[in-house]
Every structure is written in C-alpha cells, then in structure tokens.
Amino acid sequence: MEDHKIVQRNIALQREWYGEPLGDRVRRLVVAFRVSQAQLAEVLGISAPMLSQVMSGRRAKIGNPSVLARMIMLERKVLTPDVATGAPEALQRALEEVRVSKPTVSRDSLPVNGAGDETVVLTNLRRIADRRELAQAADVLDDEFPALADLLRRAGRGR
Numbered sequence: 001m002e003d004h005k006i007v008q009r010n011i012a013l014q015r016e017w018y019g020e021p022l023g024d025r026v027r028r029l030v031v032a033f034r035v036s037q038a039q040l041a042e043v044l045g046i047s048a049p050m051l052s053q054v055m056s057g058r059r060a061k062i063g064n065p066s067v068l069a070r071m072i073m074l075e076r077k078v079l080t081p082d083v084a085t086g087a088p089e090a091l092q093r094a095l096e097e098v099r100v101s102k103p104t105v106s107r108d109s110l111p112v113n114g115a116g117d118e119t120v121v122l123t124n125l126r127r128i129a130d131r132r133e134l135a136q137a138a139d140v141l142d143d144e145f146p147a148l149a150d151l152l153r154r155a156g157r158g159r
Helices: 003-018 022-033 039-046 048-057 065-077 088-100 117-126 130-140 146-157
Strands: none
Touching: 003 022, 022 039, 022 048, 022 088, 022 130, 039 065, 039 088, 048 088, 065 088, 117 146, 130 146
8 A cells, every 4th residue: 555545544544533633633732832743742651753653644543542641631731721821831830740640541531522421421321221221230230340330320310
C-alpha cells in the first residue's frame, strides 16, 4: 500500500477510535497551552517523533493508554476557568500536573463517550428494562461487578 493510502486509512481509523484525527486534537492542545509539539510530547510521556507520526497519520494509534489518558486530562483542563483565561502560570501548572501524573486506565475509569454520559447510559437502561429487571440484574452482578450493579440500581431508581 502506498504511503498516501496508509495515511488516509490511519486517519480514518483515528476518527473511528478517537472521534477525530489525533492531529486535530494535538494541534488544539499545542495552541491552547502555547507549547511546541516536542514540549507537549514530553508532557504526554511520548517521544516527539512518535507524536509527529501519530499526528500525520503515519501511525494510527497511541499504544500506551497512559499517554492517551494524559491527553484527555489536558483536553479537560483547557475547559477549567484558570486555564481558559490563558494565564501563563495556570497553563504551566496544568501542564506540570499532567506531566507528573500516573494515570491508570481501567474499565471503571473510562467514560462511555465523555463527560455527562452517565445520564445517557441511565436513560438507555431505563428504555430497555423496567425497575424490577434492573434490580434483578444488579443483584446478579453485585459480587463480581459492583460498579455495574450500582449503575443498574441507579437506573432503576430513576423511574
């Protein structure tokens, strides 16, 4: 496969996996935090060449889940009032907090589709099952999957 086709395929995969090309997401962070790609790579915990390859589509994915978690942390920090003002000290503080973070990624820590999706999940659970069914499913899952059982119970109480 020629290079152009590989890049196009990788960018399409990024849209599918990450919601949009990673180059777009990274460029927004570079602008928002007023840093170079190399500086951002250091904060994320990835090499500058690797970040460049991901941004250009020569690589399809970020293999290290902690790097992706740090990128999401930075995207969320852009929305905080102190960072949104663009104050240099707030930008540097946010970058340093993310740089030294040791995020873990587990099935319990990943959002379904981003912030605020719990309401969507609860609403959809209520559409497919009644209160009794949700409670019974929660009871079955309680020992091995308590977080999921709790979600089902909350969905059942919302009716």
